[in-house]
Amino acid sequence: MASTNTDHPIETPFELARAETARKPKRMGRLNRWDTPWFNSKLITGVVIIGLILLIGILGRLFWNADLAYTASSPLNLPPVGFVNTRGQAGTWEHPLGTENSGRDMLALMIVGAPNSFMVGVIAATVGMSVGIILGFSAGFLGGRVDDVIRLLSDVSITIPALMVLIVIQALLKQIELTTMALLIALFAWPSPTRLIRGQVLSMRESGYVLMAKLSGASSFDIMFKEILPNLLPYLAASFIGNTTGAILAAIGLEVLGLGPQRVPTLGGTIYFAIEGAALLRNMWWWWGLPTLTLAIMFIGLLLINLGLDEIANPRLRQASQ
Amino acid sequence: MGGITFGYLARRLTVFFLTIWISATLIWLIPRVAPGDPISAMVARMTRQAGYVENSDVIIEGWKARFGLNDPLPVQYLRYLGNIIRLDFGYSLAFFPTPVNEIIGRALPWTVGLLLVAITITFLLGNFLGALLAWRQTPRLIKYIIPLGMIFTSIPSILAALFLIYVFAYMLDWFPMIGSYARGMQPAFNMEFIASVIKHGTLPALSIVLVSFGYWTLGMRGMMVTVEGEDYMHLARAKGLNPFYVLYRYMVRNAILPQVTALAITLGTLVSGQVLVEYIFSYQGMGTVIFTAIRNQDYTVIQGASFFVIVLTALSVLIIDLIYPMIDPRITYERK
Numbered sequence: 001m002a003s004t005n006t007d008h009p010i011e012t013p014f015e016l017a018r019a020e021t022a023r024k025p026k027r028m029g030r031l032n033r034w035d036t037p038w039f040n041s042k043l044i045t046g047v048v049i050i051g052l053i054l055l056i057g058i059l060g061r062l063f064w065n066a067d068l069a070y071t072a073s074s075p076l077n078l079p080p081v082g083f084v085n086t087r088g089q090a091g092t093w094e095h096p097l098g099t100e101n102s103g104r105d106m107l108a109l110m111i112v113g114a115p116n117s118f119m120v121g122v123i124a125a126t127v128g129m130s131v132g133i134i135l136g137f138s139a140g141f142l143g144g145r146v147d148d149v150i151r152l153l154s155d156v157s158i159t160i161p162a163l164m165v166l167i168v169i170q171a172l173l174k175q176i177e178l179t180t181m182a183l184l185i186a187l188f189a190w191p192s193p194t195r196l197i198r199g200q201v202l203s204m205r206e207s208g209y210v211l212m213a214k215l216s217g218a219s220s221f222d223i224m225f226k227e228i229l230p231n232l233l234p235y236l237a238a239s240f241i242g243n244t245t246g247a248i249l250a251a252i253g254l255e256v257l258g259l260g261p262q263r264v265p266t267l268g269g270t271i272y273f274a275i276e277g278a279a280l281l282r283n284m285w286w287w288w289g290l291p292t293l294t295l296a297i298m299f300i301g302l303l304l305i306n307l308g309l310d311e312i313a314n315p316r317l318r319q320a321s322q
Numbered sequence: 323m324g325g326i327t328f329g330y331l332a333r334r335l336t337v338f339f340l341t342i343w344i345s346a347t348l349i350w351l352i353p354r355v356a357p358g359d360p361i362s363a364m365v366a367r368m369t370r371q372a373g374y375v376e377n378s379d380v381i382i383e384g385w386k387a388r389f390g391l392n393d394p395l396p397v398q399y400l401r402y403l404g405n406i407i408r409l410d411f412g413y414s415l416a417f418f419p420t421p422v423n424e425i426i427g428r429a430l431p432w433t434v435g436l437l438l439v440a441i442t443i444t445f446l447l448g449n450f451l452g453a454l455l456a457w458r459q460t461p462r463l464i465k466y467i468i469p470l471g472m473i474f475t476s477i478p479s480i481l482a483a484l485f486l487i488y489v490f491a492y493m494l495d496w497f498p499m500i501g502s503y504a505r506g507m508q509p510a511f512n513m514e515f516i517a518s519v520i521k522h523g524t525l526p527a528l529s530i531v532l533v534s535f536g537y538w539t540l541g542m543r544g545m546m547v548t549v550e551g552e553d554y555m556h557l558a559r560a561k562g563l564n565p566f567y568v569l570y571r572y573m574v575r576n577a578i579l580p581q582v583t584a585l586a587i588t589l590g591t592l593v594s595g596q597v598l599v600e601y602i603f604s605y606q607g608m609g610t611v612i613f614t615a616i617r618n619q620d621y622t623v624i625q626g627a628s629f630f631v632i633v634l635t636a637l638s639v640l641i642i643d644l645i646y647p648m649i650d651p652r653i654t655y656e657r658k
Contacts, residue, residue: 152333156340158587159639163594164628165348171616171624172353187348246591249478253598256480257616271484275602280484280492280499292484296477303476307540314544 037315043308049301050118053294057115060107069108069265074099080106080286098286101277104265106290113267114294116178117248123182124247128189129240135190136197137224140205151198154191162188163253170259178261181254185247192246193239200235204228238309245302252295267291326647334643341636346406349625350399409633411626416618422626425611430630432502433607436523437596440530441585448535449581452542453574456550459565468539475536479595483529483602490525497525500604526603530596541584545577552576579650586642593635 060066079085080098097106139150166184170176201224204210213227229236254260255268256275274280274288386392393401405411411422451468454460474482491499503509503518549555550573558568600609608627615623 152336152340155337156344159337159341159590159636160345161590161594161632161635163597164631164635165345167612167616168349168625168628169352171621184352245476249591250594252478252480253594256598257601257613259616271480280488283492285488288484289488292481296481299477300473310544 037312040308040311042304042311046301046304046306046308049297049304053114053298053301054118057111057118060111064107064111065105066108066112069104069112074105077101077282077284079284083286086283097290098284100270100279100284100287101273104270106286109265109270110267110290110294112265113270113291114298116264117251117267117295118244118298120178120182120185120251121244121248123179124186124189124250125240125243127183127186128243128247129193129236131186131190132193132197132239133236135194137201137228139194140198140201141220141224147198150194154194154198157188158191158195160188163250166250166254167257167259170254175263176259176261178264178266181251181261182247185250188250189243189247193236193243196235196239197232200232201228204231234309234313238306238313241302241306241309245299245306248295248298248302267295326644330647331644334640337643338636338640341639342406342633343403345632346403346629349629350402354395406629409630411629412622414615414620414623416615416620416623422622425623426608426627426630429607429611429627430634432605433596433600433609433631434634436526436600436605436607437593439523440527440596441592443527444531444535445538445581445585447531448538449542449574449578451535452539453546453569453577455539455543456546457569457573458550459569472536472539474532475534475540477533478598479529479533480598480602482533483526483599486525486529486532487602498522502606522603522605526596526599526605529599529602530592534592534595537588538581538584541581542577545580546573549573549576582642582646582649586639586646589638589642590635593631597631 074095077085077087078089078092078095078099081092081096083098095105095107097110099105100109135150135154139147162185165188169184170181173180205228210223210227213223218227251260251266252268252271255266256272258269258272258276260266260269260272262269268291270291271288274284274291277284277287279285279287409423411426414420414422414425417425451471454464455468487499490496498504498521502522503515504522509515555568555572558572563572597607597609597612599605600607601613604610608631611627612624614620615627
């Protein structure tokens with residue numbers, strides 16, 4: 001976190017003092033620059049999992065024809081390589097993960113669908129986070145009426161079951177694009193970062209380093225974004241990941257009900273078609289199983305990242321897990 | 323409930339009514355600011371799915387009149403709010419003379435029942451395991467086993483539902499695949515029927531419990547670790563109190579409070595998850611009602627059922643909030 005302060009000149013006595021201590025090696029354990037809480041095993045594993053999924057999505061398009069993810073591009077109902085379907089057809093290497101009811105290649109569906117699902121989450125979480133940062137800082141810093149209104153609104157919005165509202169809205173909309181869906185989901189993604197940031201700002205407002213910065217004549221803006229914000233980083237990151245998870249969850253819910261985007265292949269949409277096509281009864285496990293597995297791995301990766309970030313934010317957890 | 327102050331009660335009730343009002347307004351507003359008129363969009367979809375729809379312009383006009391879509395928007399909005407306050411959602415479009423409320427009424431007990439069972443199990447199990455994880459006296463082995471059981475945590479309940487249905491209903495045939503009780507059975511209050519309900523409800527409940535208890539375990543562990551560092555813990559130990567008494571009266575009692583607040587906050591997500599699970603299992607609750615309605619383009623039912631779920635959630639949150647001061651006496655002294 002010290003690195004965030006190197007890009008602006010040292011102004012306040014407090015920062016001078018901090019720069020002083022930063023130059024001196026503190027304890028033996030901290031000498032190694034790799035020995036930071038950011039390099040905990042949960043966080044790394046999670047990042048690697050999510051990275052792999054995205055990499056397959058990005059590089060996969062180079063090695064595999066993404067057009068096969070659309071209807072009638074391949075033979076129907078083929079099983080993955082090494083398996084035989086109920087009609088006695090064996091899987092071929094032309095469609096290594098098999099194909100489904102209307103001739104979509106499963107591998108292509110995974111390659112195109114996984115990044116799509118992830119993108120919805122990231123867009124919704126980014127919008128929610130930006131709104132949350134603005135509202136959270138305003139509430140925590142300005143206090144008074146502003147705080148009352150923001151707190152009430154976030155208390156209210158956080159209890160609304162977003163999926164229910166989205167179902168009604170999307171049932172009425174004619175066509176939905178991936179980004180429209182992400183923005184609709186973002187309507188419900190701001191309350192939790194807002195609450196989190198407000199709480200942290202309230203507790204940090206009275207802390208020594210903020211008072212010091214105030215005494216040194218730093219502006220409110222500087223205090224908010226140069227002093228407090230860097231300290232909130234692990235919380236913000238955890239909240240961002242939590243929001244991404246929530247947004248993907250909402251998107252999957254809508255897609256599985258058949259309310260997702262119809263023009264682009266999505267993992268939830270694939271599960272919807274699998275349920276509609278009675279994939280369970282026809283023992284076409286690859287049809288529903290592959291998108292389910294991909295999503296499950298994605299969610300486990302996100303959870304690991306979140307747990308890793310929690311350990312950074314809460315040192316007591318770090319001790320407990322060792 | 324003598325401990326609740328007027329200010330606390332007023333604030334909780336404000337949150338409750340605002341929740342309902344904001345949801346109702348969002349539902350009404352967004353489709354209207356979106357391009358295209360919803361009714362024509364619905365007919366267009368019906369045309370796509372079922373081929374030619376006879377007299378589609380008459381249908382459009384009829385529905386427009388039914389919904390009062392020719393009136394100015396503020397009038398429409400007020401009438402809509404009026405209907406919602408009276409919980410009057412009109413008639414089902416797909417099964418015409420049936421009122422939406424009757425359809426909801428049939429499904430509601432199933433949803434509420436499953437929700438209560440699933441949430442109770444999840445909450446108790448999750449917090450119990452979380453407390454064990456953080457407690458010093460817990461055997462090492464248990465501390466290694468619990469995280470293994472949390473492998474499903476964080477994946478959506480709907481995915482767990484698909485997995486469970488495949489393994490335990492399709493492959494092993496231990497549980498039925500769909501429905502809330504055996505087909506052809508008359509709902510009655512006898513052992514046979516109850517057994518059937520339990521058998522049908524096991525997998526849906528399990529898919530909710532499996533994916534969510536881990537959150538409570540993690541949260542509880544975090545809270546327990548925080549409580550562990552408090553001074554009163556040292557005092558309690560120094561006094562030589564029974565470790566079980568310390569665990570229950572000092573640690574769990576304090577650590578559980580934020581968990582109850584978290585329950586109120588995550589209830590919306592839990593309910594949404596359950597609606598989807600019900601749909602996967604064709605469980606006779608709101609999820610199946612909503613999905614059938616989506617399929618039939620039965621807009622009044624989609625709106626009514628979804629709104630009812632929202633009200634149900636807001637009501638549960640209100641109840642939790644009103645119970646909360648009883649378990650945390652400090653809360654009523656909050657502000658003013």
